[in-house]
Structures are given as C-alpha cells and as structure tokens.
Amino acid sequence: MNDNRVAFIGAGNMARCVIAAMVKAGYPAENILAANRSEPKLTALKADFAIATSLSNIEAARWADVIVLAVKPQMMQQVCEQLLAEAPECQEKLFITLAAGLPVARYEQWLGDIRLVRAMPNTPALVSLGVTGLFPSRCSNYERAFVDHIFSGTGLRVWLEHEAQINHIIAATGSAPAYFFYFMQAMQQKAEQLGFSSSEAKAMIAQTALGAATMALQSDHSFDELRQQVTSKGGTTHEAISSFSAAGLEQMVAAAMQAAIDRAEEMAKTL
Numbered sequence: 654m655n656d657n658r659v660a661f662i663g664a665g666n667m668a669r670c671v672i673a674a675m676v677k678a679g680y681p682a683e684n685i686l687a688a689n690r691s692e693p694k695l696t697a698l699k700a701d702f703a704i705a706t707s708l709s710n711i712e713a714a715r716w717a718d719v720i721v722l723a724v725k726p727q728m729m730q731q732v733c734e735q736l737l738a739e740a741p742e743c744q745e746k747l748f749i750t751l752a753a754g755l756p757v758a759r760y761e762q763w764l765g766d767i768r769l770v771r772a773m774p775n776t777p778a779l780v781s782l783g784v785t786g787l788f789p790s791r792c793s794n795y796e797r798a799f800v801d802h803i804f805s806g807t808g809l810r811v812w813l814e815h816e817a818q819i820n821h822i823i824a825a826t827g828s829a830p831a832y833f834f835y836f837m838q839a840m841q842q843k844a845e846q847l848g849f850s851s852s853e854a855k856a857m858i859a860q861t862a863l864g865a866a867t868m869a870l871q872s873d874h875s876f877d878e879l880r881q882q883v884t885s886k887g888g889t890t891h892e893a894i895s896s897f898s899a900a901g902l903e904q905m906v907a908a909a910m911q912a913a914i915d916r917a918e919e920m921a922k923t924l
C-alpha cells in the first residue's frame with residue numbers, strides 16, 4: 654500500500670499534521686508531495702519530513718495516485734475547477750478532502766463523479782493522538798483500506814455511514830481541540846493571577862488535562878464516575894463544579910457544538 658503516491662494540495666496546518674502522522678507511521682517520504690501557492694510552508698515540510706514539494710497544483714495532481722485536498726473550503730471550487738481544466742485525467746484518481754462543510758455533491762459538480770473520501774481529522778494527529786472521521790463515496794474496498802492505512806498514524810479512525818455525521822464529528826472532535834485549549838487558557842489565566850508563572854501554569858494545567866484524559870481512556874468508569882472520585886462531600890471540588898453548573902456549562906457546551914454543526918451546514922449551502 655505504501656507504493657501509492659499521495660499529493661496534498663494546500664500545505665497548511667492540517668496537511669502538516671497528517672503528513673507528520675504518515676511519515677511517523679512509516680509511509681515513505683518519497684511517495685508524499687505537498688503543493689502550496691507560496692514557498693515557506695513547503696520549505697519547512699521538506700526540511701522536517703524530506704517529502705517532495707511543488708508550487709504547482711497541476712504538477713502535484715499529475716504526479717499523484719491519490720490527491721488530498723487540504724485548502725480552506727472557500728478556496729476549494731477554484732482549486733477543483735483548475736484541476737479539471739488543466740489535468741482532466743485526475744478524475745480517475747482517488748480524492749480525499751479534509752475540508753469542513755463541503756458535501757460530496759459539491760465536489761461532483763466541480764470534478765464529476767470522482768471517487769472521494771471526506772476525512773475530518775483533528776490537529777492532535779500531529780502527535781498521533783487525533784481522531785479522524787471518514788466518509789467514503791464511490792470507493793472500492795481497497796481504496797477504503799488504503800485511506801484507513803494512510804490515516805492510521807493520526808490516531809483513532811471512525812468510519813461513518815451517513816455524510817451528515819461528518820458535521821457531527823466536526824463538532825465532537827474536529828473543532829474540539831480548540832474547546833480544550835480555550836478551557837486550559839482560561840485556567841492558565843486564573844493560575845497566573847494566583848501567582849504561578851506562565852510556564853508553570855501551562856505545564857501544570859496541560860499535565861492535569863493529560864492525566865485526566867489518560868485516566869478516562871484507561872478506565873471503565875464513566876466521566877461522571879471519575880468526576881465523583883475527585884469530589885469530596887462538602888469539599889472544594891463540589892464548590893467548583895457547582896459554580897460551573899450554576900453558570901450553565903452543559904448548555905453552553907451543547908450550544909457551542911450545535912453552532913459548529915450549524916456553521917458546517919451553512920457552508921454546505923453557501924460555498
């Protein structure tokens with residue numbers, strides 16, 4: 654499977670995370686290429702991972718067996734239409750798109766009846782602790798297995814039966830690293846007000862998050878049970894949790910996740 658040549662079109666944050674995971678998992682660097690419209694990110698990717706690079710999307714698409722579309726959703730139509738106009742043979746290749754919002758039907762308008770997997774990774778793919786949702790369209794079993802293989806280094810893969818679930822994965826995992834970073838940022842601010850240095854506070858809070866997540870993954874207990882284990886009757890944690898609860902944390906989280914889904918649905922209509 655490592656013989657297929659994989660070209661990323663768009664070499665930003667998410668492409669870097671997936672490329673890092675592929676290389677770490679043993680995918681040959683000479684079979685990975687990144688194309689970008691500007692040079693600096695390509696130079697960095699070449700230096701870090703020894704992959705091939707190109708300033709031309711068309712050259713990348715012609716070289717590739719598998720084309721990974723990794724530009725922002727707003728750029729996607731222009732990128733796809735240029736591929737079809739200048740490298741029409743790419744219609745026969747397998748496509749993977751990382752973009753939020755855009756449904757399979759939109760790619761079919763721009764590129765025809767292509768074989769496509771919509772993939773929704775998250776940035777912890779960079780450290781092989783990501784979650785990637787995957788939805789295939791028109792793919793063979795081999796192509797599905799191949800896509801699973803190239804994302805294997807990113808962490809957990811979740812194959813979806815219905816395309817609408819991609820938007821649910823965005824809310825639950827794709828966008829979610831930012832929720833945790835926001836929460837940790839707020840904790841860091843308060844820890845700094847209490848007198849900890851910025852670096853001490855960051856290390857303490859990230860370590861606590863890592864410890865809590867590791868316990869949850871290694872234990873059969875629910876999140877609720879793990880929380881109860883920290884919460885002494887009449888103690889400090891009870892006061893902190895009551896304060897979150899009184900402020901409506903659960904409703905706030907549900908509304909934020911729904912807002913992410915609503916935005917993805919809106920993008921599907923407007924882009």
Ligand SMILES: NC(=O)C1=CN([C@@H]2O[C@H](COP(=O)(O)OP(=O)(O)OC[C@H]3O[C@@H](n4cnc5c(N)ncnc54)[C@H](O)[C@@H]3O)[C@@H](O)[C@H]2O)C=CC1
Nearest residue numbers: 663664665666667689690723724725726728751752753774
């Ligand atoms: N950042 C994240 O956590 C996640 C992002 N995604 C999706 O991944 C895609 C990329 O997002 P990011 O990497 O965050 O964005 P980014 O802005 O970091 O990367 C996009 C790259 O595409 C390049 N680019 C723009 N127009 C181009 C063109 N015409 N030809 C070639 N390259 C071009 C830009 O120079 C940039 O390097 C988006 O569609 C996003 O929805 C999906 C899951 C998570």
Ligand SMILES: O=C(O)[C@@H]1CCC=N1
Nearest residue numbers: 752753823827828829
């Ligand atoms: O914010 C976004 O639209 C992308 C998709 C999921 C994470 N980042």
